[in-house]
Amino acid sequence: MxxxxxxxxxxxxxxxxxxxxxxxxxxxxxxxxxxxxxALLGPNGAGKTTLISTICGIITPTSGSISVGGFDTLKDYRxxxxxxxxxxxxxxxxxxxxxxxxxxxxxxxxxxxxDNSIIEKILKDLSLxxxxxxxxxxxxxxxxxxxxxxxxxxxxxxILFLDEPTAGVDVELRKxxxxxxxxxxxxxVTIILTTHYIEEAEEMADRIGVISKGRILLVEQTSELxxxxxxxxxxxxxxxxxxTLPASLQAFDLTLSDDRKxxxxxxxxxxxxxxxxxxxxxxxxxxxRTTDISTKQSSLEDIFVNLVRDAA
Amino acid sequence: MNIHAISSIYRFEMNRxxxxxxxxxxxPVISTSLYFIVFGAAIGRQMGEIDGISYGAFLxxxxxxxxxxxxxxxxxxxxxxxxxFTGTIxxxxxxxxxxxxxxxxxxxxxxxxxxxxxxxxxxxxxxxVDLKIAHPFWxxxxxxxxxxxxSLLGFIIGIWADGFDQLQIVPLLIITPLTFLGGSFYSxxxxxxFWQTVTLANPVLYLVSGFRWSFYEISDVSPxxxxxxxxxxxxxxxxxxxxxxxxxYRIKS
Numbered sequence: 001m002x003x004x005x006x007x008x009x010x011x012x013x014x015x016x017x018x019x020x021x022x023x024x025x026x027x028x029x030x031x032x033x034x035x036x037x038x039a040l041l042g043p044n045g046a047g048k049t050t051l052i053s054t055i056c057g058i059i060t061p062t063s064g065s066i067s068v069g070g071f072d073t074l075k076d077y078r079x080x081x082x083x084x085x086x087x088x089x090x091x092x093x094x095x096x097x098x099x100x101x102x103x104x105x106x107x108x109x110x111x112x113x114x115d116n117s118i119i120e121k122i123l124k125d126l127s128l129x130x131x132x133x134x135x136x137x138x139x140x141x142x143x144x145x146x147x148x149x150x151x152x153x154x155x156x157x158x159i160l161f162l163d164e165p166t167a168g169v170d171v172e173l174r175k176x177x178x179x180x181x182x183x184x185x186x187x188x189v190t191i192i193l194t195t196h197y198i199e200e201a202e203e204m205a206d207r208i209g210v211i212s213k214g215r216i217l218l219v220e221q222t223s224e225l226x227x228x229x230x231x232x233x234x235x236x237x238x239x240x241x242x243x244t245l246p247a248s249l250q251a252f253d254l255t256l257s258d259d260r261k262x263x264x265x266x267x268x269x270x271x272x273x274x275x276x277x278x279x280x281x282x283x284x285x286x287x288x289r290t291t292d293i294s295t296k297q298s299s300l301e302d303i304f305v306n307l308v309r310d311a312a
Numbered sequence: 313m314n315i316h317a318i319s320s321i322y323r324f325e326m327n328r329x330x331x332x333x334x335x336x337x338x339x340p341v342i343s344t345s346l347y348f349i350v351f352g353a354a355i356g357r358q359m360g361e362i363d364g365i366s367y368g369a370f371l372x373x374x375x376x377x378x379x380x381x382x383x384x385x386x387x388x389x390x391x392x393x394x395x396x397f398t399g400t401i402x403x404x405x406x407x408x409x410x411x412x413x414x415x416x417x418x419x420x421x422x423x424x425x426x427x428x429x430x431x432x433x434x435x436x437x438x439x440x441v442d443l444k445i446a447h448p449f450w451x452x453x454x455x456x457x458x459x460x461x462x463s464l465l466g467f468i469i470g471i472w473a474d475g476f477d478q479l480q481i482v483p484l485l486i487i488t489p490l491t492f493l494g495g496s497f498y499s500x501x502x503x504x505x506f507w508q509t510v511t512l513a514n515p516v517l518y519l520v521s522g523f524r525w526s527f528y529e530i531s532d533v534s535p536x537x538x539x540x541x542x543x544x545x546x547x548x549x550x551x552x553x554x555x556x557x558x559x560x561y562r563i564k565s
Contacts (some may be wrong), residue, residue, distance in 0.1 A: 018565065036443040059565050078408040080315070092399030096331060097324075108320030109407040151403070302490050 007161065008034040008190050009055065014064035016050055016214075025061070026214040034158075037181065037191040039205035039222075040131060041198065041304055046195035047214040049089060052161045056086050068159065082110060085152030089163040089194075091144045095137035099128055103150045110155035122150050126180065132155055142173045150278040151178065159245060162193040168201060198304055202226075212308045225303065232269035234276060235262055236283065237292040246286045252279050263288075269297065317409040321417025322424075325391050327426050336387075336425060337432065340379050344433045347375050348440040351497065363530040368441040373436070373524040374496030376430050377458065381491055381516065383429050384459050385483045388422035388466030393473050396563070405564060415467065422463035423456070430455055433511050444527065450535070451526035457542045458519050462487075464549035471562050490516040491537030495524075500532045515541065 007111035016025040025047050032038055032166060040048045053059040055066055057077055066073040068080035087234040094102060103119050123129045126146045131139060145165065152160060162181070166174040181204055183192055195201055201208050202222060209219040218225070252275065253266045263283075267274040283290060329336045346401060352368030359367045395401040437443055445451050465482075473479045494516030500508050511517055512533070522538025525531035531538070556563070 024473075058402055060560065081406060081408040084406070088402050090398070090399050092402065094394075094398060094400055096328075101327070104401060105324050106407075107319050108316045109403060109409065111314045111316050111408055113316055157441045164565065 006033050007031045008069060009192075010067045011051075011055070012065050012067075013286055014051070014054060016047075016054060016059060017062045024214050025054065028064070028211075028214070028216050030209060030216055030219060031296055032190065032192060035185070035190055036206045037185050037193070037204055038209060038219075039201035040192065040194045040205045040209045040211055041196065041201045042194075042211035043196060043308060046211045048211055049163055050214075051211070052086070052163055052192060052194060054163060056084055057217055075099075078111075078305060082155065083158045084158035084161065085155065085159070086161045087145075087148045087152045087163060087165060087168060091141060091148065093136040093147060095135065097136055098133050099123065099136065099139070099150075100132040103149065103154045103161055106151040107154035110157075112155045117283060118156070119154065122153050125183070126150050137265065142169055142176075144181075145173075145177070148243045153184075156282050157189070159190045159192065162191065164194055164196070166195070166197065174200070210307050217307050231272075231297075231302065232267055233296045234265040234267070234279075235294050235296065236265065236290050237262055237294075239289040242288070248286050249279075249282055252282070254279075314407075314409050317407060318413050318420070321404075321414065322416045322421045325387075325418060325421030326424065328391075329387075329421075337429060340383060340429055341432055341436055344375050344379060345436055345440075346377055347371065347438065352440055362502075363528070365528050365530065366441065370441065370499075370524075371497060372434065372437045372441060372443060373527050374491075374520050376433050376455075376521055377516070377520045378491045379433055380426050380430050380455070380458055380489075380497050381462050381487050381519075382483050384422055384426040384462035385466035385469060385487055387425045387480075388463040389470035389473065389479050389482075390466075391418045391422055392467050393472035393479055396470070397476075411554070414557075415464070415553055419460065419463040419467050420467060423459040426459040426463065427455060430459070432490070437526065446529045447526040451523070454519065454523040454526055454542065457546060458523070461542060461546040461549055464546070464553055468538050468549065468556065470554050471556055487516075490514055491520070495520050495532050499530075509510075515545065518542070543553070 009030075011028060011030040011032075014028045014139060015023065017023045028047075028051060040051065042048050049298060055068065055073060057073060057080070060074070066080075069083050071079040073080045097105070100119060100123070103122065104116075106112060107119065108114060120129065120132075123132055126149060128143070128146055128150055131143060136144065137310050139147065149160075149162075149165075157174050165181070166177050168175065178200070181191055181193070191204075193200070193204065205222050208222050208225055210217045238261060242256060242263075243260065245254055245256055245263070249263075255266075256262070257263045257264070265276075265279055267276070280290075348368065348371065352371055356367035356371070361367070362370045392399065395404060434443065469482050493511065494514045495511065496516075500511045502510065502519065518533055518538040518541035521532040522535050522542065525535045525538070555561070
């Protein structure tokens with residue numbers, strides 16, 4: 001058993017290498033705390049799905065170990081799998097089953113006795129109750145996604161894996177899904193979602209793990225990640241175009257726009273003295289008149305792109 | 313043991329049978345009835361008795377076996393192949409179920425469907441011929457073990473298959489010819505000696521012969537050998553299924 005009561009999932013040095021030599025996961029270690037929402041962010045083929053499939057038991061790791069709730073996923077697979085619900089990326093459903101039957105099927109598969117009241121509650125929570133007798137082939141893509149979530153929740157798991165939950169869904173439904181995730185999180189369910197939508201990770205996750213080429217590049221609190229790696233730019237619009245930046249401004253990290261009307265100052269927003277006052281004074285001293293000033297915070301997307309580019 | 317999982321898989325598969333009643337039950341019953349009409353009633357009248365049994369009655373165990381073998385293989389192969397095809401196999405692989413429980417669910421359902429069909433065919437046969445069962449226990453023994461063994465074989469084919477065409481290859485190109493040539497419609501004693509010897513290499517012969525013996529106490533080979541052979545086939549199929557789950561062949565990476 002794991003001694004740290006807060007750690008629900010403990011991934012230690014997991015490597016997955018296929019027979020053809022491709023390494024899908026390369027010495028991945030990650031700890032996931034009870035009740036948190038963690039987003040695994042990465043480009044296509046980064047290893048996100050392989051990682052969650054390995055935790056869920058669909059893929060056998062080449063080396064390393066994973067414990068869930070203190071149980072080993074290989075030796076104690078019954079204990080670990082009972083705790084996990086998985087929503088796959090693809091809309092994989094049996095076309096001819098009804099919504100109610102398919103959710104009940106999953107509950108039984110995970111070792112729980114039939115309980116219509118629980119299935120009813122799950123379907124109502126996911127706004128699927130009026131579709132309970134519909135065959136899955138009659139549902140829209142968004143509804144099928146909800147059914148997959150209902151199936152994953154049917155055995156009342158402690159952990160929910162959502163593999164690209166909002167891939168290919170419209171904006172309204174995406175926000176709807178986020179609300180569903182938030183509601184689940186409030187009930188104490190630990191949520192691990194994979195996504196390549198930066199906005200989703202930023203909006204939903206308590207922590208973000210960036211994964212690329214089978215390696216975890218970084219795991220950080222979302223807010224901390226923004227704070228630590230936050231890069232800010234101040235854009236100064238000037239009244240008269242400049243041919244070149246005067247020598248007195250060389251000390252600053254400045255770039256002149258192609259139309260020579262904007263000076264961009266790059267600085268670290270977390271610095272105590274980012275040098276803005278000094279720059280403004282230097283501009284006045286250089287007789288450069290400003291007509292407007294705006295600032296731009298680097299988004300998580302910028303951070304992500306930089307990390308992945310650096311790792312390449 | 314995860315009884316709820318076994319029950320869920322079993323009920324899911326049985327529900328599929330009721331949904332596809334025409335394909336699962338009506339179609340085999342109609343085709344078997346046609347066999348009785350053509351071979352039993354029309355051609356059979358022109359044929360003499362075989363070992364003292366009317367040709368129509370002689371046909372019954374062979375026809376039941378023909379349906380049992382082909383339907384067991386088809387049902388089980390389709391049962392496990394379909395989740396692979398649609399991708400819903402992820403649920404089975406990520407559920408707290410053992411390989412044994414998965415096999416009991418799928419193979420149990422496939423075997424049950426075949427047994428239901430076998431019983432229906434026997435009941436249908438009573439409309440055409442006077443059916444007597446000399447050894448009910450051994451009749452059930454052969455019926456259940458053959459359905460189970462060939463459902464296991466179907467399960468293996470379903471795991472192995474990469475497309476719907478491959479699902480049909482084994483039943484159509486192997487099982488059906490072996491059943492036809494395995495004494496379903498004749499006694500191998502009616503063949504020239506050389507072909508009698510060749511037929512002994514056909515595993516289905518032992519199943520048909522043993523099953524027919526349980527009805528009429530006549531057989532092409534000793535019932536003891538038939539019993540031994542069905543147990544050998546069962547062990548072989550179970551061994552292959554064990555290997556599939558141990559290695560994750562075509563279901564897990």
